[in-house]
Amino acid sequence: MNFENILVNQNNGLATITINRPKKLNALNKATIQELHNAFEDLNNDANVKIIIITGSGEKAFVAGADISEFAHFSVEEGGELARKGQGILFDFVENLSTPVIAAVNGFALGGGLELAMSCHFRVASDNAKMGLPEVSLGVIPGYGGTQRLSQLVGKGRAMELVMTAGMISATDAQAYGLVNHVTSQEELLPLAEKLASKIMRNSSVAIGAAIKAVNANFTDGVNGYNVEIEEFGNCFGTEDFKEGTTAFLEKRKPNFPGA
Structure with a gap:
């Protein structure tokens, strides 16, 4: 598999997808969303792959959000189609994969980045991670399932506060809210995800x-x-x-x- 915006590595049943747009803080554009769909689909169909970890390149960001320049001038119809297509080919797709997916959140996970992490089956985070849904500060709301999955994970009240304030929370608070399962250092993030993956791979x-x-x-x-x-x-x-x-x-x- 050859991609421009992501890296895929496979080793002994474990596949790791790294979103690789460091100059854009790994922001999600249409091309990256499509590449992620293709990678997840191929890996899910590979009988040798037992589990998938997704993370971001560098130490600053998992995914810092969506690429706003792509949709700043969209019409009502185009905006609706953007959300509908994105949910279908990536966010809902990942949530319903039969292959388990762990998000290793290594820094900022904002907007579409947090929505991607929440679509994974569970999340671990580095202690420098910051998470939030800042969309209302741009005059829009989360469109990739954020309002639904955040409510499911942290409860209606906390979700309302996070969405309405457009604020960010720390990895420690995210763990306390139930948004992430484990918090560790940046250096130990992938080793922790891999340790959890190895436990999962022992099972059916x-x-x-x-x-x-x-x-x-x-x-x-x-x-x-x-x-x-x-x-x-x-x-x-x-x-x-x-x-x-x-x-x-x-x-x-x-x-x-x-x-x-």
């Missing part, structure tokens, strides 16, 4: 994909998450991973999941 990738689907169902309008859980639980019984996992348990050995 098929079961993890089913769990992602069941958890996400709880936040989907018109879907009964309990019913999805029941269905996915039942489906697991027909997998080779289930046979291997239960057999290994009974034989008192570590499982060797085939991923099927």
